[in-house]
Amino acid sequence: MTPQAQAATATIRRGLLLSGIALVGVVLVYALALFNTPTEIRQGLAQKIFYIHVPAAIGALIAFSLVGLVSGVYLWLRDPRLDLFAHASAEVGVVFSVVMLTTGPLWGKPIWGTWWTWDARLTLTLFLFFLFVGYLALRSAVPEPAERARYSAVVGILGLFLVPFVHLSVYLFRTLHPQPVLLKPSAPSMPPEMLRTLLISMGVFTLLYAGFVMTRYGLAILAESTGDSDAD
Amino acid sequence: MTDLIRLAWAIAAKDLRVEMRSRTAIVSAVFFAALVLAIFNFARAPGTVSQAMLAPSVLWVTFTFAAMLTFNRAFALERENAALDGLLVAPIPRGALFLGKYVANLGFVFTVEAVSFPLFVLFFNVSLGDALPSLLLVTGLATVGFVAVGTVFSAMVVRTRFADLLLPLLFLPFLVPPVIGAVQVTTRLLDGRPLSEVWGWLRLLAAYDVVFLTVCAMVFPAILDE
Amino acid sequence: MQIDTPENGGFMIAAYVVTAAILAGYALSLWRRATRALKR
Numbered sequence: 001m002t003p004q005a006q007a008a009t010a011t012i013r014r015g016l017l018l019s020g021i022a023l024v025g026v027v028l029v030y031a032l033a034l035f036n037t038p039t040e041i042r043q044g045l046a047q048k049i050f051y052i053h054v055p056a057a058i059g060a061l062i063a064f065s066l067v068g069l070v071s072g073v074y075l076w077l078r079d080p081r082l083d084l085f086a087h088a089s090a091e092v093g094v095v096f097s098v099v100m101l102t103t104g105p106l107w108g109k110p111i112w113g114t115w116w117t118w119d120a121r122l123t124l125t126l127f128l129f130f131l132f133v134g135y136l137a138l139r140s141a142v143p144e145p146a147e148r149a150r151y152s153a154v155v156g157i158l159g160l161f162l163v164p165f166v167h168l169s170v171y172l173f174r175t176l177h178p179q180p181v182l183l184k185p186s187a188p189s190m191p192p193e194m195l196r197t198l199l200i201s202m203g204v205f206t207l208l209y210a211g212f213v214m215t216r217y218g219l220a221i222l223a224e225s226t227g228d229s230d231a232d
Numbered sequence: 233m234t235d236l237i238r239l240a241w242a243i244a245a246k247d248l249r250v251e252m253r254s255r256t257a258i259v260s261a262v263f264f265a266a267l268v269l270a271i272f273n274f275a276r277a278p279g280t281v282s283q284a285m286l287a288p289s290v291l292w293v294t295f296t297f298a299a300m301l302t303f304n305r306a307f308a309l310e311r312e313n314a315a316l317d318g319l320l321v322a323p324i325p326r327g328a329l330f331l332g333k334y335v336a337n338l339g340f341v342f343t344v345e346a347v348s349f350p351l352f353v354l355f356f357n358v359s360l361g362d363a364l365p366s367l368l369l370v371t372g373l374a375t376v377g378f379v380a381v382g383t384v385f386s387a388m389v390v391r392t393r394f395a396d397l398l399l400p401l402l403f404l405p406f407l408v409p410p411v412i413g414a415v416q417v418t419t420r421l422l423d424g425r426p427l428s429e430v431w432g433w434l435r436l437l438a439a440y441d442v443v444f445l446t447v448c449a450m451v452f453p454a455i456l457d458e
Numbered sequence: 459m460q461i462d463t464p465e466n467g468g469f470m471i472a473a474y475v476v477t478a479a480i481l482a483g484y485a486l487s488l489w490r491r492a493t494r495a496l497k498r
């Protein structure tokens with residue numbers, strides 16, 4: 001086994017361990033949110049979706065921003081490890097996006113009275129999700145590693161520049177056409193127990209992101225060092 | 233600098249000349265646009281949604297779909313007979329190559345838009361009033377930006393396995409800002425509102441053009457590196 | 459002032475179950491990919 005493959009194996013092991021710890025953390029967050037956090041009096045139990053939706057959304061956005069930034073650095077330094085990291089981050093970002101996009105409507109239906117609304121943030125995250133599904137599809141369609149890295153870096157960078165434009169255009173669209181929202185989510189101040197649960201959950205999701213990306217990255221490095229694209 | 237523009241123009245002129253001889257892409261794109269316009273006329277419940285309300289959206293969906301059809305052509309042509317390799321070994325700066333391809337694509341998309349716009353006015357019974365100059369301005373502003381992104385993506389997907397599928401998948405998210413902006417502005421202009429009312433949208437479209445033209449010109453060389 | 463807290467616990471349970479399924483599903487997929495890769 002080459003030293004590179006050994007290092008990759010160690011990374012995978014560490015990543016799996018970290019993911020396992022983080023998953024236990026998710027269970028703890030569930031318990032904390034259910035049994036040790038007060039129920040919001042106006043929104044009821046559905047408000048507790050917040051404790052997984054928000055950390056997942058922030059995780060997804062961080063994951064996609066990192067893809068964009070690392071892609072930029074890749075085109076500059078051309079280090080294949082940066083590309084493999086971007087791939088891992090994009091994949092985990094898509095997983096977090098799926099959590100965000102399924103828990104969001106489940107909260108919106110009881111609170112807003114509608115599963116979906118074309119508000120700026122919702123639209124932006126939906127299109128980012130589409131874009132990164134496209135990013136992963138592109139990767140799977142280019143067999144040659146260096147070529148794949150350059151192409152996907154270009155998509156990652158362009159995606160980073162797209163974010164403010166989608167947000168601004170939907171925002172302008174909405175301010176010109178205000179749509180009634182049944183119940184505005186107004187949370188001027190949060191009780192400390194709620195804030196605590198949210199912060200712990202954000203920490204756990206960050207850990208989960210790190211564990212998933214580390215495992216995925218290690219797998220990609222290992223596949224590359226053994227010249228085997230099968231596991232990729 | 234003058235060299236760059238001269239070379240870019242040479243590439244654009246070559247593409248336009250090739251197209252002028254066969255006219256396959258442009259003719260099929262124009263007929264495609266006409267078909268989309270005709271289908272949209274029936275893709276609504278008669279009497280509930282008026283043609284006039286639907287018109288701006290239809291116009292921009294048609295424009296962008298027809299544009300997408302022409303993007304694949306830009307590099308598919310080069311791939312045949314390995315013409316792209318010839319272009320790449322030629323002493324042409326990558327910037328000029330991008331600019332040339334971009335100008336050629338812009339020419340195609342503008343042509344398709346110019347032909348399908350009268351059809352749109354005809355089919356959808358649009359009364360233009362004195363909105364025509366402003367409409368041309370908006371069309372230009374919206375098109376200039378997304379053609380840059382389309383040029384980059386078409387250069388990329390043409391060398392992948394699922395080019396026809398990947399291009400819309402990657403490109404459609406980038407159409408969101410220009411299409412939202414263009415539809416909003418077109419709606420107001422057709423309502424007879426002044427251009428000053430849509431100043432915010434025009435600025436957004438112009439910013440999109442500047443940002444994406446710059447970024448696309450910068451990342452384009454990375455696609456062609458060997 | 460009397461506020462009626464809505465009965466919407468079902469949505470919360472659904473969201474928590476879906477999230478658990480997605481995260482566990484992805485973790486399992488990584489685990490399987492890892493065991494397959496490490497065996498060789």
